[in-house]
Amino acid sequence: xxKYFYIALTSIxxxxxxxxxxGSKTIFLFVxxxxxxxxxxxxxxxxxxxxxxxxxxxxxxWYLVVTESIIMSLPTIATxxxxxxxxxxxxxxxxRPLSYPLNMLxxxxxxxxxxFALNFVVGSIIxxxxxxxxxxxxxxxxxxxxxxxxxFALDFTIYFLIGLAAFWLxxxxxxxxxxxxMTMILGGMLIPLxxxxxxxxxxxxxxxxxxxxxxxxxxxxxxxxxxxxxxxIQQVVAILVFALVIRIVYNLALRRVFSHGG
Amino acid sequence: xxxxxxxxxxxxAYIKINFKSLLAYRGAFISQxxxxxxxxxxWIAFWCLFFTRFPVVKGWGVNDVITLWAIxxxxxxxxxxxxxxxxxxxxxxxxxxxDSWLLYPRAVLPxxxxxxxxxxxxxxxxxxxxxxxxxxKPDLAHFSLFMALICSVAVLFVGFSVFTGSLAFFMxxxxxxxxxxxxxxxxxxxxxxxxxxxxxxVLLFTLLPAMFVSHLPVSALRNMSMIDALYSxxxxxxxxxxxxxxFYVGLRxxxxxxxxxxxx
Numbered sequence: 098x099x100k101y102f103y104i105a106l107t108s109i110x111x112x113x114x115x116x117x118x119x120g121s122k123t124i125f126l127f128v129x130x131x132x133x134x135x136x137x138x139x140x141x142x143x144x145x146x147x148x149x150x151x152x153x154x155x156x157x158x159w160y161l162v163v164t165e166s167i168i169m170s171l172p173t174i175a176t177x178x179x180x181x182x183x184x185x186x187x188x189x190x191x192x193r194p195l196s197y198p199l200n201m202l203x204x205x206x207x208x209x210x211x212x213f214a215l216n217f218v219v220g221s222i223i224x225x226x227x228x229x230x231x232x233x234x235x236x237x238x239x240x241x242x243x244x245x246x247x248x249f250a251l252d253f254t255i256y257f258l259i260g261l262a263a264f265w266l267x268x269x270x271x272x273x274x275x276x277x278x279m280t281m282i283l284g285g286m287l288i289p290l291x292x293x294x295x296x297x298x299x300x301x302x303x304x305x306x307x308x309x310x311x312x313x314x315x316x317x318x319x320x321x322x323x324x325x326x327x328x329x330i331q332q333v334v335a336i337l338v339f340a341l342v343i344r345i346v347y348n349l350a351l352r353r354v355f356s357h358g359g
Numbered sequence: 360x361x362x363x364x365x366x367x368x369x370x371x372a373y374i375k376i377n378f379k380s381l382l383a384y385r386g387a388f389i390s391q392x393x394x395x396x397x398x399x400x401x402w403i404a405f406w407c408l409f410f411t412r413f414p415v416v417k418g419w420g421v422n423d424v425i426t427l428w429a430i431x432x433x434x435x436x437x438x439x440x441x442x443x444x445x446x447x448x449x450x451x452x453x454x455x456x457x458d459s460w461l462l463y464p465r466a467v468l469p470x471x472x473x474x475x476x477x478x479x480x481x482x483x484x485x486x487x488x489x490x491x492x493x494x495x496k497p498d499l500a501h502f503s504l505f506m507a508l509i510c511s512v513a514v515l516f517v518g519f520s521v522f523t524g525s526l527a528f529f530m531x532x533x534x535x536x537x538x539x540x541x542x543x544x545x546x547x548x549x550x551x552x553x554x555x556x557x558x559x560x561v562l563l564f565t566l567l568p569a570m571f572v573s574h575l576p577v578s579a580l581r582n583m584s585m586i587d588a589l590y591s592x593x594x595x596x597x598x599x600x601x602x603x604x605x606f607y608v609g610l611r612x613x614x615x616x617x618x619x620x621x622x623x
Contacts, residue, residue, distance in 0.1 A: 135554040274394045278401040
């Protein structure tokens with residue numbers, strides 16, 4: 098396992114060389130958080146409520162800091178796999194003493210961890226400026242730290258599967274876009290699940306999208322133990338299921354790899 | 360008048376050529392259009408969900424936000440499906456690729472802007488019209504004004520892209536700054552305008568002129584107000600004028616890239 102750890106570490110180091118590029122994206126984070134602050138401020142004021150969906154305005158903005166940081170830290174996993182398949186670079190990877198899926202997981206996780214950390218720090222500064230510190234307890238923060246890596250791993254498995262679809266499809270960008278937009282809307286990036294219509298909430302809670310975005314963010318702002326346990330189980334089950342699907346699809350895909358010397 | 364007719368003919372010829380070149384990669388063109396359609400639709404879904412829970416935000420209802428999205432998407436789409444190079448301007452300036460455009464017996468800026476069509480912008484353009492027709496169900500008068508306002512917003516987006524892209528004459532590498540400013544402008548343009556107050560509102564009427572995309576056109580359509588429509592057009596022409604001035608002032612600082620380039 099240590100070799101994958103070093104691949105992730107190397108990925109972080111190489112991304113550090115492009116910190117300016119990652120940093121420039123935080124301008125967008127600032128704009129988005131400011132706009133959502135304005136929107137929710139007006140909504141709280143017009144409804145005369147101090148809490149919507151179980152969150153105060155302060156918690157809502159911190160919730161958005163986490164959800165936006167998760168979404169904005171996403172590396173181009175599906176595109177990388179798609180390109181490896183299309184260009185034939187995958188054949189080169191297969192001769193190495195590494196598992197291709199785990200190598201890709203390590204590489205993109207390193208990039209994602211760095212990008213998330215930067216977004217989260219900048220987002221936290223913005224939230225501190227606008228609404229002040231969150232009354233966070235150690236328990237909530239610990240839950241968040243446990244759920245976050247699993248959220249990244251689950252997101253990876255789905256994007257990796259989409260990338261593998263390049264073996265059969267002409268273009269995977271459409272699938273990538275559909276999945277990313279479903280994660281945004283059904284995962285609770287823009288609105289917490291509690292504010293969805295009643296009938297939807299039960300369905301959304303069992304879909305993997307909420308385990309990627311909503312779960313870690315909600316645990317961070319509320320420290321709810323029951324929520325933590327249900328999201329944890331949901332993440333572990335979903336990762337195991339998608340890992341199994343990857344194994345099957347990957348083995349099928351490898352039969353379609355043809356390489357020749359040159 | 361001959362000058363105008365000549366440029367309209369040029370624009371029409373470029374639109375046809377650019378469309379044909381997009382059709383050469385039919386699969387990629389359609390998939391980009393569909394992708395943009397889905398992307399925009401997700402935001403409509405978000406707003407429908409939001410307004411299901413909170414029916415009115417500072418006097419704005421779901422139809423106002425759908426109208427806003429329709430105008431912004433179609434305006435942005437129209438701007439860049441005809442003048443797609445507006446999005447690539449900072450890169451063109453930075454890499455010294457203006458040289459080949461300077462050789463033509465045409466005004467540099469309009470000719471350069473017409474040189475490319477953005478595939479995904481066709482999706483934006485169609486999305487706005489379809490969504491407005493299906494969700495808002497306008498009568499003929501509203502639909503006519505809507506189409507006119509799309510043109511106004513398109514002019515504004517071209518002007519803003521030219522203005523921010525021309526920063527490359529002064530800053531060198533301005534691609535990132537230009538993109539960030541454009542994204543900020545689009546983002547501010549797609550939220551209900553009454554939620555912004557104070558200094559930010561002033562900013563959205565000046566440096567990031569999003570109010571000419573969101574506030575004024577929506578108000579013009581809601582109240583059938585010709586005054587608001589004229590303010591929208593005035594703002595758009597102002598932004599375009601600022602972009603043109605910025606470009607030609609910057610062009611004086613331009614140095615040739617000594618780049619060999621062939622345009623087919």
